[in-house]
Amino acid sequence: MHHRPRLAAAAAGILLAAGIGATIPADASTTPSRTAGPPTTALVTNARWGGHPTFDRLVVDVRGGMPPVTVKPVTVLRYDGSGHRVPLPGKYFLEIKLSPAAAHDASGRSVYHGPRLTKINLPALKGVALTGDFEGVVTLGAAFDTKPHYKTFTLHSPERLVLDIAHPVGCRR
Secondary structure, eight states, X not given: OXXXXXXXXXXXXXXXXXXXXXXXXXXOOXXXXXSOOOXXXXXXXXXXXXEOSSEEEEEEEEESSOOOEEEEEESSOBOTTXXXXXXXXXXXXEEEEESSEESBOTXXXXXXXXXXXXXXXXXXXXXXXXXXXXXXXXXXXXXXXXXXXXXXXXXXXXXXXXXXXXXXXXXOO
């Protein structure tokens, strides 16, 4: 019978410890993680294209994880920062933004090896330009003679953004 007070004290200690432990966030740690570090910024390294029988394809190569991407129609393409008009042929344009991303390394050297401004003669795609690499946003523009009907998706290992633009059957190269 002398063990009951000791057992009760031990049980109270366990409950108290469990209650205190429940108030500590699951991700709290008293020892720093060796694998944790600043998040890496995705690097946009290239843009390339190709013609297919029913669509043209624009591929943007990314080193690191794929950042969020927005693709939207715009009435005119403009260079980020200056606001100057991008001299690509076409009546319709798509603006492609990747963020957070960069086309340069931490030393400021360009890692982007794709076109800066290129006219293209595919059935749908008429031009591609790198229009910005500014404050964690990389922007590209694509030009078309007709309103583009497109879909986007990503491919992995290596990371790529793919933009497929439909056109009538029959591909000119």
